[in-house]
Amino acid sequence: MEKPQAQACIRIFEQSIEDYHRHDDVNAPMQNPYPEGSLEYLLYKKNWIDTVQWHLEDLIRDPEIAPETLVQLKRRIDASNQERTDTVEQMDDWFLHYFEQQKVERKPHARMNSETPAWLLDRLSILMLKIYHMREQTLRTDVDENHIAKCQQKLNVLMEQKEDLARCFDELVEDILNGERYMKVYRQMKMYNDASLNPVLYKKAKS
Structure with a gap:
């Protein structure tokens, strides 16, 4: 197996986001x-779940949403959160292996x-996902320059955070491989x- 690297993971996340859009x-x-079963598969699946949920979160905040639609979306988001957790844990299993x-x-x-x-x-x-959608905001033509400037500042921070997280991931993997840290x-x-x-569910089942 090749050593997982942050930039390769980022490219898969970007691919998933582009495919969704x-x-x-x-x-x-x-x-x-x-x-299926590869780390690449899990990374793509994980980001696809995140991307769909990002847009579900947008939909549920519509002030004119019908109550029945809101309930359906809330339950779908709950299921998505569980699927997200399950997928991250499958990724953990991959890393352990x-x-x-x-x-x-x-090391001692x-x-x-x-x-x-x-x-x-x-x-x-x-x-x-934050970077993708914040960049979209900087390209809007229906807002004033102040909006663009504020979004560009936020995008700059997000890009810096991306580099920091990528470095932290690569350093963590390297440290574990060297026996300096463990997961x-x-x-x-x-x-x-x-x-x-x-309790709401099991009490209802007994009634």
Whole structure:
């Protein structure tokens, strides 16, 4: 396996965002071009989920939205959040397997990193969406120069953050490979989607 690098991950996120915006439809089916089970597949899927959810969040904020539509969108967003978490955890599994395959020897002074590579990429995926949509704002022709200037300033900050996150990811992977740091995976164990753990759901099931 080749060593995962931030710039390669970013290119896949950008590809997913561009592919989505060819349709710009939250109901468009994902057509993942990468082999299932690969890190590339998971990265594309993760960003596709984020991109669809970004636009669902836009839709749900329509002040004239019908109540029944709002409920449908809220439930869809809840399901999307669960799918996002599941996909990041699959990415964590990929990284655990990758480091095992590299036969990494943890040094005695190695420090645990609280954020896994997969959750760092989760932040980077969402950041790439912010960059895409903030750049759109700088290209609008129906707003004044003040709006453009403010959005350009925000875009500049986002671009700097992208470089910082990319560097942090590459350094984390390198440190783990060198045995300087190690990752430890804790599953999210969300309770509200579990019918046996959410009291509203299990009490209703018993009634």
